[in-house]
Amino acid sequence: MQHFSLSIQRVAYFLLTIFILGILLIEGQSILAPMAFAALFAAMLQPVSAFLESLFKNRIFAIFMAFLMVLLPIVTLVTFFSLQIANVIGNLNGLVDQILDGFETAVIWLGETFGLSQGEIQTSLTENFSTILDAPLNLITTSLSSSTSVMASILICFIYTFFFLLYRSAFKNFMLTQFDQENREEARTVIYQVQKLSQQYFYGLLLVMIILGILNSLGLLLIGIKYPFFWGFLGAILAIIPYIGTALGGIFPFLFSLATTDTWWQPLAVLILYFTIQSIEGNFITPKVVGGSVKINPLAAIVALLVGGAIWGVAGLILALPVVATMRTLFTHFDILKPVSELMSVDIFEKEEVFENEYDEDRYRLITFFQKGRR
Known part of the structure; x- marks a missing residue:
């Protein structure tokens, strides 16, 4: 058997590096997270900026034009949500109370049907259900109340993105010169692969969000839920969070339909709709569109x-x-x-x-x- 001699010093250096890196990531989130998003956005905008630069022969102007091409749909989307959100929030005021009333009625019916003790079951389940309901509703109210900090983070992210695009050649040359001539071509290949991966991922994700927004909205419109396009595209935007976002996007219209409709089949239809769309998205849409990257x-x-x-x-x-x-x-x-x-x-x-x-x-x-x- 071959003798193996472990280097305690190497193990210590490795563990210390992992520890310091973890501390930096956690403590430096407010600085590093916008920079990470900006790097990915810059990779996504780079082809557009490069094309515009070849036309206008001015990098700064080309970057501003690329930003405008991105900001116009974002402003349109924000305007759309702004027009809808006041009415939606107005309907949410009594959401928890209405759902709890219906839930208590269901508990009483179950108790009478199956001979269960209503008192303890009703109290326990109502309290737990109230806690469950508060989570998604608090997410909405917290997100709305923290809009100022969100806008500040977006602004910082755009500033980082602008400078990443402006200095992209300098950054690339700096990274390449960190390698000797023998390994420089491979380093160039790695940079290209990472850039292409970022572009393919976010372009694919954007396409998936558009498809999900259309499918969600049309389904909710057919079911008869109020504000179908608001809920549909809200769920599509939340899909940016893998696995979790699509499911979370279905909870909101389900609770809304539970509180604002008088029929039992509409909330059930919302659940079936989102379960079906999530299955299609997870097994077909995302693997085909984003899975390649x-x-x-x-x-x-x-x-x-x-x-x-x-x-x-x-x-x-x-x-x-x-x-x-x-x-x-x-x-x-x-x-x-x-x-x-x-x-x-x-x-x-x-x-x-x-x-x-x-x-x-x-x-x-x-x-x-x-x-x-x-x-």
């Missing part, structure tokens, strides 16, 4: 979402998939991390033998990084 398996995606949400909250949930997809792209260029990249791949279930066939060498083993004498 984020080639990671569901387990890696779930872990990334949990870690991202724990560190940066909602921002972490939104950034988790593009970040982990970028990490996987980077891993493919380092021998010791290639097996990790393969383990994160979407088709790992069909390639279970790849580790024994291709990566059964010392240079691919993670433990060798901590070996004494390794450089």
Whole structure:
């Protein structure tokens, strides 16, 4: 058996680096999160800005024009929501009370039907149900009340994006010169791959949101729910949070229909609608539109979402998939991390033998990084 000597110093450096990086990410969220979004937005706008720059021969003007092309639909969307939100909030005032009244009636009916004790069941379930209802409603009110801080973050993000686009050539050259001539071409390839991945992910996500907004709105319109386009596109916007957003987008119109309609079938139809659309979105729309760029398996995606949400909250949930997809792209260029990249791949279930066939060498083993004498 080959003797292996572990370097305690390497292990200590590695753990210390992970610890410091974690502290920086948590404590520096207010600075790093807008910068991360800005970097992704800059990657998304770069082709548009470059095209406009080739026409007008002025980078600053081209960037401003690219911003206008993005801001116009955003302003239109904000205007649309502003016209709808006052009426919706007016209908939400008695939402919890109306739902609880209906819930209490259901509990009494169940008690009479099945011979259960109504007192304790009604009190316990009503209290728990009230807590459950408060969560999504508080999310709406909190989001509205914190609109000033949200607008400030968006403004900072746009400023970062502008300068990332303005200085993109300088940033790229700086990163390339950190590598020697022998590895510079590979570094150039990595930068290109990361940029293309970001573009494909966000363009695909935008298309998915448009499709979901149309499907949600048409479904709610057919069911007869008030403000169908408001709820439909709200759910589509929330879909930017993978897995969680689509389900959360269905809770709001369900509660609204429960409180504002007199029939039992409409809330049930809303649940069926969103369950159907979520199934279509998860199994067909997103894999076909976005899946080509984020080639990671569901387990890696779930872990990334949990870690991202724990560190940066909602921002972490939104950034988790593009970040982990970028990490996987980077891993493919380092021998010791290639097996990790393969383990994160979407088709790992069909390639279970790849580790024994291709990566059964010392240079691919993670433990060798901590070996004494390794450089």
